[in-house]
Amino acid sequence: MSVPGRRSSTFTRLLRHGFTHPSDAELLLESDELAPIKADPILLDALGATADPDLALHGLVQLLEAQSAPTARRELLDTLIAAKPLRDRLLGVLGASAALGDHLARHPGDWHVLLTFEPQDLHPEVADFEQRLAEADDPVSLRIAYRRCLLSIAARDVCGTIDLAQTAAELADLATATLRAALAVARTENPEDAAACRLAVIAMGKCGGHELNYVSDVDVVFVGEAANGVEEPKALQAATRLASHMMRICSETTVEGSIWPVDANLRPEGRNGPLVRTLGSHLAYYQRWAKTWEFQALLKARPVAGDIGLGEEYVATLSPLVWGAAERENFVADVQQMRRKVVATIPLGEVERELKLGPGGLRDVEFAVQLLQLVHGRADTTLRSGTTLDALKALAAGGYIGRADAVQLDAAYRFLRSMEHRIQLYRLRRTHLVPEQETDLRRLGRSLGLRTDPVGELRREWKRHSSVVRRLHEKLFYRPLLDAVAQLAPGEARLSPDAARERLVALGYADPAAALRHLEALASGVTRKAAIQRTLLPVLLGWFADSADPDAGLLTFRKVSDALGKTPWYLRLLRDEGAAAENLARVLSAGRLAPDLLMRAPEAVALLGDGDGGGLEPRPRAQLDQEMLASVARADTAEQAVTFARGVRRRELFRTSAADIVGSYGTEEVPAPADQGALIDLVGGAVSDLTAATLGGTLRAVVRAGWGDTLPTRFAIIGMGRFGGHELGYGSDADVLFVHEPREGVGDREAADAANRVVAEMRRLLQIPSTDPPLLIDADLRPEGKSGPLVRSLTSYAAYYRRWSLVWESQALLRAEPVAGDEDLGRRFIELVDPLRYPAHGLDDDAVREIRRLKARMESERLPRGADRTLHTKLGRGGLSDVEWTVQLLQLRHGSELPGLRTTRTRAALAAARAAGLVPDEEAAVLDEAWVLASRVRNAVMLVRGRAGDTFPSTSRELAAVGRYLGYGLGHVGDMLDDYRRVTRRARTVVEELFYGA
Template sequence: MTVPGRRSSTFSRLLRHGFTDPSGAERLLDVPELSALRGDSVLLDALGATADPDLALRGLVRLAEAQPETERQTFTTTLLSAKPFRDRLLGVLGASEALADHLARHPRDWESLVTYEAVDLHPGVAEFERGLAEAVDAVTLRVAYRRCLLAIAARDVCGTIDVAETAAELADLATATLRAALAIARTAEPADAAQCRLAVIAMGKCGGHELNYVSDVDVIFVAEPVEGADEAKALQAATRLASHLMRICSETNIEGTIWPVDANLRPEGRNGPLVRTLSSHLAYYQRWAKTWEFQALLKARAVAGDPELGAQYIDAVSPLVWQAAERENFVPDVQKMRRRVVDNIPAAQIDRELKLGPGGLRDVEFAVQLLQLVHGRSDAGLHSGTTLDALAALAAGGYVGRADAAQLDEAYRFLRAMEHRIQLYRLRRTHLVPEDEPGLRRLGRSLGLRTDPVAGLNKEWKRHAAVVRRLHEKLFYRPLLDAVAQLAPGEIRLSPKAAGQRLEALGYVDPAAALRHLEALASGVSRKAAIQRTLLPVLLGWFADSADPDAGLLGFRKVSDALGKTPWYLRLLRDEGAAAENLARVLSAGRLTPDLLLRAPEAVALLGDPEGLKPRGRDHLEQEVLAAVGRAGDAEQAVAAARGVRRRELFRTAAADLIGSYGTEDNPRERDPGALVDRVGDAVTDLNAATIAGALRAAVRAEWGEELPTRFAVIGMGRFGGHELGYGSDADVLFVHEPREGGDEQEAARAANRVVAEMRRLLQLPTADPPLLIDADLRPEGKSGPMVRTLKSYEAYYRRWSLVWESQALLRAVPMAGDRELGERFIELVDPLRYPVEGLGEDAVREIRRLKARMESERLPRGADPTLHAKLGRGGLSDVEWTVQLLQMRHGWVEPGLRTTRTREALRAAHAAGLMAVEEAQTLDEAWVLATRVRNAVMLVRGRPGDTFPSDPRELAAVGRYLGYGPGRVGELVDDYRRITRRARAVVEELFYGG
């Protein structure tokens, strides 16, 4: 009986110790069998330390009640006096209802938990075999198996072994059990045993030494006849033995089951024979096996039966495993298989699925296995069937980042621990996280989460699952993987002689120099060298897919040297998206982008960010440039800072252009070359406008502080105003100012002229970057006129003296920097000149045509081929632009769509207004886009501007690659250019010259 007053005290103590049913616990503590333990605080403390104190107490009562009277005193004395035993026993009882049932049926088995010696703490297969040695049939084997399992669970829940050691011990126990079951089968069928040699190959988690508490044990059986025996009869005998072994382990009897033995990973699965000879296995794998079967064989391990035959099997299939990545579509096939697994999970279970769901254990295992199979062809250090060991080897070899590997290791251990504890409760094969609160509470406490275990468990589980999902996406779908997999084995690790031959075959002109670069990049035992050895075989192929592989490799070495001590650089190329391929394309496409990158190597990071190559808008750029100028100490430093932004953004634009031209796997090439032209034109125009704004701010600050004594604006003209700048274009401008109210006009004029002179000086300071030249020759009176005028002066000039060519030039006028309101007023001033009411008179039209003809005859460089000059040649930029501009001046006053500074936009408007047929608009647009791309390509390839195709064959080939013409198609490029521009010239003759 409970003494009055004691009840409330015990009740409170039980609550504090984690009991959820303290009243029931009080009744259980009062049973006669626990009389010796009643009131013992040590026992309550030990129960409170278990995953489920109520469950542990119920199991303890059942075990105590099951003890014979003669044994009860020994049991209770041991429980009170031996802390290791007490923690082990109660830990198991609080975590596993199924093992409590086993102890209740076999009350003497608690004695197996008493021993606490080194051999007991870390048993191997031999120790487990001794524990199973007395088993003579399926029933006694189950009892002995559960006794061994009891000891593993005790070490696990007490933290004596970690989750990986637990999984390894479970695999060793499974190995011992398979051996014992085979021995029982042989004893039962001695005639069969005498006819054949039978080996049992463990697969899956058993083969990988990472078994669960309850899991199918996947096996493959291989057999050979003994000397002199008939093969067919030997295989029949081996099949009977294998079948008997499977029944012993799989069938349910009074002691339950051990685990199902699953042989469905064998050749042909359930439809294939249960047992095959070694040669039959090999014939199947060499001719018929699917990709997933080689992935499964990665974990194959001989565990029972004839050890020599088992070793022969492993030796024979291992080379096939490490050749699997060479199969066509290997990487995509593995990726599709993983997606199919997720797709087949019932919707109601996917959020609870610990193994197969997104962010689950299979995500880790598939990612690790795929990396192993791809890189393991050339690195035997990756040949492990154990997930965590393989992950560590991948990290050590530089194939996975150390931080990523550490996070993945931690997450995998936590998820496996959850899986173990879920299965341990009732020893059932499940991977679903419980839904009920008691189950979640028990699971959380079993993992050491004692403060609010349910919330703590959900938080940790979701955190680790998110890490797994993120890293799975990063590693499993890494673009570099498929590229590495497509290399022949000899291409991954090359001898110097073989490397030289391969380089020559790939098109490297100077293989000896290329070899020196490879040696410098990849020699040594450093982690950096290891990652380079992973990257270089693939990069060499990407460089070779260009017009100048040697330049690409040299550029890569220079960038690698510049960023050699930067930890993120090689990780980026290995891990992030298409960064490595993008870098290869950029470095091997010509001189401009490598030169820019070597002056700003940190810009490599842009290549790994999906958003990194998107152009930034004018406002963003101007804000960054002006902030950099504001931080600078003097005007020269300010312009240097602005140039730094321009350098990075030019690289961003050029890289995006080159990568868009090469295309991606999903989009082999940008379908609309005009979109690339427009993107470059907008990006370079915005960038140059921001740079000019920075130079203006620097010039003003140098002498006048924050405010110039006059309002000042920069007007973009020509291609600058048309948002059609190329990489090597000058910026045509006009400068306009207006004295501030009450200011001195002469002082304002002097300030305006000084600021223009200072801007031009700053922008012309020597630099290795592509220059930004501002050209003011389109101002009134040209080179003879003042560099800067007031708005009134412009008004007076244009009213009295303006010539038709000046009105034509103003078609592209748009404010670019400085005082916005003043710039807008300038545009209002010039609109009537460029879009004259009632259009142009015939005299003006004739004058424009005369000027065009004169320009063609006088400005085309001597000796230049007029059919191949992109700017002034037949059907080139000038032809198209003058045609469009004539239409704008003649019809802009009545067609608002023509009032644009952009050539292509004006072409679309002219067609919409019925001023040209759709075929004519398309012909002019195609020629204009092609000529613009030719000029951009020349600048990208040569690093300096040009209007004609390069004469150097390699440079010409590089221009061709940029324009979409592969190796050997340069002649086709030139023919196409001539054909397209010839057609454009015919349209120009009709529309500009009047037929």
């Protein structure tokens, strides 16, 4: 700091004592009244020892000015100089809390509460606080008395007389005494209500857990019962008035400010439920309706005011339900989902400053501890503390958490809570955000004892402790499972076999015994492989548990590790590339298709990393063609060529399915995309390109084996249906047409024989039994359908379409696109069919009626017997067929005049129809949403079951896996089905208007 002119000795002393504005401080000290401070090095040292010497001096000046007489000011100064305890307490408070400095200025005699400390004052309990609040008989005097008590707690806190846990417990005791005082005021003012009922106040949250902040909502639940001879409804009304009055006394703002809000939203049904319920009503709700998080909240329930006997009965009655909560289906998933929801509510710009709710924050510690308490507390009553640090200690003592982890977590929690306390103490405002201003950070760092470089040290310590919490948040739950089976830390308490099984069941493992065997096989021993897997497994187990089938994920991971465990790059990939391990866990636990593909080509796990393996980005068609043709060229026979081509297809199908799964689940760093259409376009394009490349490679193999370099006839494959539309799913057949044209000098018969031999051989080769997903060629959309020849010449197609073509064939040709073979022949085929699929004058009424008749007939005849129309993705209400036929009718009608409609892709055609005004924006969005959703369900079924299906699976685990792929948390299958029905119902309404003209 540069100061013009010569610095005085006082300025230099103030600067040395930590004042950031020594000039201002020097001016204050020039007054005669403050001369003793300026002259006394002890007082300057004491000011310099505070968190903010400037703030402390300013507060002291305010306090001195507020004294009513010169003798009072002299008494305060003399006592400060003579009594070190008062000096440390008073100046410590003034240097840490502007709000308490303001309180002292308004109530200048309150400094006397810091003057003497009897032994019992060092750790006051509820009764001591009640005594200090006893004289308060109205809201204003209660606030003054409350702040006076707060002053004494803060003084001992900033001086280090009490630690964090004692501070938080005393704040909870002060809150308890305040609730009792407020209820007493309410009873005094409403004696009839007081006589009509029994009312118990149950503290929840941090107050219930004896770990309250300086400024926090005080969460409560009210239980009421009728007094003798009073009807229950009347008693509950009286209890509700008393409870409301008590809440107002604490929450309302007066000239003395407010105490804190009393929050009763943790009650059954939240703010929509009655404020006061009977014990029986509470029990009925928790038995039938309560969600997992509500049992988690009850962990900290503690009777604090009113009828304590009724409150204790409440806790005893609900306790069995609390400790049985871990047996609920999807228990762990529910708790983890609630944690994710909390994080999602944080404004983006505040995430990195959030001490409480952000990643690596206080809530991560609390959620992890509570999760373990609920899982193991039913059998081990030592774990049933509502206080986080006590519960953490008990978990470590019982072997439920590693001791070293518990020590680190305890230290991190204490540091983060201390930061939170000191941030709130400054203005006595409810906040969990770390300040951004340098001055505030300096005060905060100094208040925590960081003096050399307060701001830098604070940031480093905060980052270190937050990183510890981030690392241990998941590890805490899974690490002891490995210690239980690996047995590498003799002498340390570890999970018993029963406790390990309990934990695995809570995580969703259906066969915990098998899971423990897999963990033992993976983690035991002293090899490098086992050591790396012990490091990886805690987070892998968490990702497996986030799926619908943790057992399958763990089993397949063991199989992959058995296959690749001795390969140096495999373990290095999982250890060193952050995305690889999480991507692998997501893929292995999402269903059967991707793991089955991986098990037949374990080396494809390299694709899951960030390195040179190409990653999960689907490869362009040109690269696929190049590799397919190179593979075929290396083969000695057509059968071997197709085997090689299948190998490429297997790897690329794995790449695409893995990208789809990872994109659908999201990762810890990258959330799942909101635009699900992007994933459908990715999969449809990738699978269609791969199918086309596979057919091209098979065609080259057949020609090479039978004719060498040149086939007697030009030959092209035309993709149809979803293949031509670049919309293939994992289980889709490849709809095709085959077209040929004799080369110059080759007779029609020879050319036709060659073309038919090519088609027959391609079909034979592709139908050779294999464990890979089948690639079925379907040529039923050819002229004359199944009765017609499999392959025709271009001239034959022209003759047929000119004379015999029906309207359904024009509709089918809307999706025609060359996919393999002779490019020029494919282009000329498209030129041939363009006038049919985009008729110059649109469709006449007869043609429209015929299309509608065919659609209605298909709906009635092709839907499988017993199928639910509301859930069939292809033929059901608002499904793929509904949307595609509606779009195709628009293409047939308007394609000749609107170039944007001349596309084989459904979504692109729908977007063009919307742009042209043929479909209103909202209705187009409805159709697009339904088509994307139905397509994703079909892909999900194939990914989960390993075989194609047009409707949702029937087993609960497979249904849950489909839901997880679609973005629904475990336990929300019902929401998924409801949403599907809602989306497709709206789509059907649009279809009836646009397609049927309703």
